Amino acid sequence: MNYRILTGAVLLLCVSFGAAAQRQSEITGEIVDSEGAAIAHARVLVHWDSAGSTVGLSDNIGIQHDxxxxxxxxxxxxxxxxxxFYDVFVSAMAFTPTAAKVRVKKEQRITYNSTLRPDLLVSRELAH
Incomplete structure (x- = not known):
């Protein structure tokens, strides 16, 4: 009898975690330079924009905002x-950072690609 209760509890827990995972959304993308080459180790900061969001604050309680x-x-x-609604900031060493606003709906996967341009000031200093 105890095994049935334990099995039922485990199944309920698995279903609960599965439902919670499905409510998440995702921002994916590719960061390249002006010639189309991939930029490895670029930093992507995704910041929740509470001012522009139409999602109720209660929907975002307990989330990490950055x-x-x-x-x-x-x-x-x-x-x-x-x-x-999110502000997406992309930066990498020797490149000029970029920023954009994106909206992600519930259970949606969106793509945000960015092309970074060389930072001429940093490029000149690295050349010397």
């Missing part, structure tokens, strides 16, 4: 976030 990820060796990244 998600920071880095690109892999192919320039790709992925950030799991709740639905809402």
């Amino acid at each position: 998600v920071i990820v880095t690109t892999d060796t192919t320039g790709r990244y992925s950030a799991v976030v709740p639905a809402g």
